[in-house]
Amino acid sequence: MSEREDQEIRRLLRAAVPPVREREPSSDLWPRLVRRLDERPSPWIWLDCALAGAVVAVFIFYPQVVPWVLMQC
Numbered sequence: 001m002s003e004r005e006d007q008e009i010r011r012l013l014r015a016a017v018p019p020v021r022e023r024e025p026s027s028d029l030w031p032r033l034v035r036r037l038d039e040r041p042s043p044w045i046w047l048d049c050a051l052a053g054a055v056v057a058v059f060i061f062y063p064q065v066v067p068w069v070l071m072q073c
Contacts, residue, residue, distance in 0.1 A: 001009075059066055
């Protein structure tokens with residue numbers, strides 16, 4: 001590539017990608033997240049209980065699965 005082509009590519013890249021400005025975030029998100037989590041605790045729904053029951057049932061009916069599961073942890 002010639003020097004002229006290099007300059008053209010650089011010009012096009014500078015035009016396509018704006019410069020990154022380093023600046024602070026407008027606000028801190030952590031207090032808002034904590035407040036939102038405190039407002040409504042997550043209730044246990046029937047799906048959670050059904051999945052827990054299914055896991056217990058698998059461990060009871062297929063005890064040979066337990067070592068395999070423990071090895072995956």
